Amino acid sequence: MATELQIYIEDSLLYAEEFFKDVGNITRFSGYKVQPQDISDADVLLTRSTTKVSRELVSQAKNLKFVGTATAGYDHIDGKALEDKGIHWTAAGGCNADAVADYVLSALFIIAQESMFELADKSVAVVGVGEVGSRIVERVNALGCQVIAYDPVRAQNDASFTSASLDEVLAADIISCHVPLTHDNEFATDKMFGAAQFAKMREDVIFINACRGEIVDEAALKTHMQAKPKTKLVLDVFDNEPNIDLEIMELAMFASPHIAGHSLEGKARGTEMLYFKLCDFFGLNKQHQLHDFLPPMRVDNIDLAASCQFEQSILRKITHLVYDIRDDNVWFKNAMRQDASQFKSLRRSYPIRREMTSLVVRHPAHDIQDKLTQLSLRATK
Ligand SMILES: NC(=O)C1=CN([C@@H]2O[C@H](COP(=O)(O)OP(=O)(O)OC[C@H]3O[C@@H](n4cnc5c(N)ncnc54)[C@H](O)[C@@H]3O)[C@@H](O)[C@H]2O)C=CC1
Numbered sequence: 472m473a474t475e476l477q478i479y480i481e482d483s484l485l486y487a488e489e490f491f492k493d494v495g496n497i498t499r500f501s502g503y504k505v506q507p508q509d510i511s512d513a514d515v516l517l518t519r520s521t522t523k524v525s526r527e528l529v530s531q532a533k534n535l536k537f538v539g540t541a542t543a544g545y546d547h548i549d550g551k552a553l554e555d556k557g558i559h560w561t562a563a564g565g566c567n568a569d570a571v572a573d574y575v576l577s578a579l580f581i582i583a584q585e586s587m588f589e590l591a592d593k594s595v596a597v598v599g600v601g602e603v604g605s606r607i608v609e610r611v612n613a614l615g616c617q618v619i620a621y622d623p624v625r626a627q628n629d630a631s632f633t634s635a636s637l638d639e640v641l642a643a644d645i646i647s648c649h650v651p652l653t654h655d656n657e658f659a660t661d662k663m664f665g666a667a668q669f670a671k672m673r674e675d676v677i678f679i680n681a682c683r684g685e686i687v688d689e690a691a692l693k694t695h696m697q698a699k700p701k702t703k704l705v706l707d708v709f710d711n712e713p714n715i716d717l718e719i720m721e722l723a724m725f726a727s728p729h730i731a732g733h734s735l736e737g738k739a740r741g742t743e744m745l746y747f748k749l750c751d752f753f754g755l756n757k758q759h760q761l762h763d764f765l766p767p768m769r770v771d772n773i774d775l776a777a778s779c780q781f782e783q784s785i786l787r788k789i790t791h792l793v794y795d796i797r798d799d800n801v802w803f804k805n806a807m808r809q810d811a812s813q814f815k816s817l818r819r820s821y822p823i824r825r826e827m828t829s830l831v832v833r834h835p836a837h838d839i840q841d842k843l844t845q846l847s848l849r850a851t852k
Pocket residue numbers: 543544545564565567568571598599600601602603604621622623624625649650651652653658659660663681682683707708729730731732733
């Protein structure tokens with residue numbers, strides 16, 4: 472009889488028992504505390520971004536064959552170290568892309584309302600047009616914005632894609648960042664926004680970072696905020712998490728503790744993607760999918776009257792019915808002002824949040840349904 476797979480799973484992976492209980496013997500571990508000896512008999516290691524998968528961590532795991540992170544980013548994994556040992560590794564690209572797009576749209580609708588402008592009159596630069604960025608491009612296109620899609624890396628590999636220039640990005644009304652954290656290559660993103668880039672931005676730019684804090688030089692950002700105080704910052708991520716600079720948090724109009732991707736669907740999809748990949752790797756039948764486990768939304772459908780057009784005020788209300796960034800901003804800042812050591816625990820205790828992808832919106836007109844679909848809603852008549 473084949474020996475049971477020993478599957479070590481970080482404690483923050485959602486629905487892990489539901490997906491993996493038939494696959495092997497599950498042991499949960501704390502991502503922040505795990506040591507090499509804790510996973511020494513692992514065949515499989517499943518994490519989120521809070522486990523640093525280093526050469527040292529896997530040094531005693533002689534049977535380790537498969538490592539997966541249920542997150543889009545994988546800068547916490549030393550891929551080279553795993554490849555050197557012949558260990559297969561993978562991530563869950565795209566699992567939470569819609570959640571991040573909801574986050575960005577929620578912020579933009581509030582800023583547009585408070586500053587009394589139509590998003591259709593604005594240019595939006597999307598930096599990194601992968602899973603997250605392309606969803607944002609689709610949504611802001613639907614809203615009628617002028618889209619500036621910047622991704623020179625994709626342009627090198629995808630003949631159908633032409634990248635805007637960095638100067639076009641820096642001149643935009645809104646800049647939204649969705650790149651991986653990379654070092655030491657032609658298009659490295661580490662500190663890609665520093666003094667030189669901020670100096671070229673508009674006085675009243677809206678700058679959103681929901682990818683990795685390290686892509687911004689925070690010292691330069693502070694100087695920029697003094698020089699151009701009308702800048703509106705939306706920051707989900709910070710340099711040196713969890714020990715973040717509270718001054719940077721206070722400079723942001725909206726700040727949150729790295730939760731842009733933390734929708735229930737996004738977390739569950741991340742686990743599901745690893746389950747599917749692990750089944751393929753070990754030649755197992757796939758028996759579960761996330762819809763077996765996801766609970767219904769409390770408000771799961773709305774009817775729009777035929778007279779309703781594709782108007783910003785209506786779209787704002789629908790978006791905020793699902794996710795309102797103001798709640799996270801107040802909760803996060805208040806908690807951090809009381810005790811700045813709470814960053815990790817705030818992330819862990821983040822309340823259940825659903826996605827626009829789960830909301831059914833009815834409207835009789837096909838053209839409006841199409842646009843609602845572009846906003847990722849489940850539009851129908
Ligand atoms: N705050 C949060 O909760 C979340 C953060 N993230 C972060 O966002 C990043 C992007 O996520 P995905 O879109 O899923 O990844 P992805 O890999 O699908 O897309 C990233 C895109 O950035 C492009 N890129 C790389 N270097 C670039 C550069 N110097 N300039 C412009 N574009 C560049 C790549 O070509 C790629 O198309 C992740 O790597 C992760 O770090 C992702 C999900 C949730």
